[in-house]
Amino acid sequence: MRQLLWWLIGGTQGGKNRLRIVRSLNRRPMNTNQLSNELDLNYKTVQHHLEMLEENDVLTTTGDEYGKMYFLTDRMESNLDLLDEIAEQASIDND
Template sequence: MERVLWYLLAGARGGPNRCRILRALRERPRNANRLAEDLDLDYTTVRHHLDLLVEHDLVEDAGDGYGTVYLLADRVDEDWATVEDVIERVN
């Protein structure tokens, strides 16, 4: 998992926004629209980052369509210390 985190959070331009999304989802699950509002990001930007995080099994989605709620995958939640370590090193 650490390798995937480094790739998604440090190895790409969108890393800082993905860090913010992961931290927000750690607080509580949300849909893409709520994340966009809470993080003051464009909805399509948030959807792009969520799609990548889901594709790499860091985030899971529940529900369908516009109301889909996103939450941290169990493995991310269980190993949050590693996620924070990578985020701190990136920032």
């Protein structure tokens, strides 16, 4: 999981936005539109990051189309301390 999070969060330009998405979803589940509004990001940008996070077992969903809600996977929830460690080591601002 450490290598995966370094790649998704610490090693790419989009890492800061993915970190913000994971932290927002840790507070409460949301759909793409809600995340876009909350984070003040373009809908398509959020959609791209959500797809990457879902493909890599960081997020899971329920529902479909525009009502699809995103949640952290159990695997991600059990590694939130690792996420914070990587964000700190990569010097990504905390939101």
